[in-house]
Amino acid sequence: MKIGLASDxxxxxxxxxxLSQIEKALQESQGKVDLLxxxxxxxxGFDSLCWDYQADKTIAIDQDGVVMDKLCNLTIQYKTxxxxxxxxxxxxxxxSSCAVIAQGELIHNYRRISKNWKEYNRxxxxxxxxxxxxxxxxxxxxxxxxxxxxxKLFPELH
Numbered sequence: 001m002k003i004g005l006a007s008d009x010x011x012x013x014x015x016x017x018x019l020s021q022i023e024k025a026l027q028e029s030q031g032k033v034d035l036l037x038x039x040x041x042x043x044x045g046f047d048s049l050c051w052d053y054q055a056d057k058t059i060a061i062d063q064d065g066v067v068m069d070k071l072c073n074l075t076i077q078y079k080t081x082x083x084x085x086x087x088x089x090x091x092x093x094x095x096s097s098c099a100v101i102a103q104g105e106l107i108h109n110y111r112r113i114s115k116n117w118k119e120y121n122r123x124x125x126x127x128x129x130x131x132x133x134x135x136x137x138x139x140x141x142x143x144x145x146x147x148x149x150x151x152k153l154f155p156e157l158h
Contacts, residue, residue, distance in 0.1 A: 012045030
């Protein structure tokens with residue numbers, strides 16, 4: 001399995017531009033990698049949240065929405081799987097999440113379990129963390145996603 005790490009330019013709060021960067025990277029890496037990985041919150045931009053829930057919920061995306069459908073279709077078009085960080089909206093909750101999309105399907109969604117992604121004094125109960133990390137299969141390989149201090153929360157991973 002060949003894994004590519006993309007470090008393309010993104011624009012905060014500009015999903016359309018960021019999708020164009022993802023597609024450009026997929027074009028350039030087609031046939032060279034099996035899985036193309038983008039950084040935390042790449043889809044919306046690393047500094048896209050303002051910590052006002054009413055504003056932030058508009059930049060977050062649903063797993064079953066139009067933007068995720070576009071990402072799924074890109075994996076089919078370019079025959080390359082994606083791992084991409086994004087701000088997820090699930091009901092009234094917001095998460096710092098990581099989607100793994102393979103052959104047009106969301107095969108894994110990791111919700112960051114450490115709390116360091118948000119500003120505590122400016123956020124409320126809408127800004128949530130995941131509770132677990134687990135393995136999934138991609139190209140026959142067992143993979144587990146865990147960010148930053150999440151590794152400290154699971155000493156069995158060391």
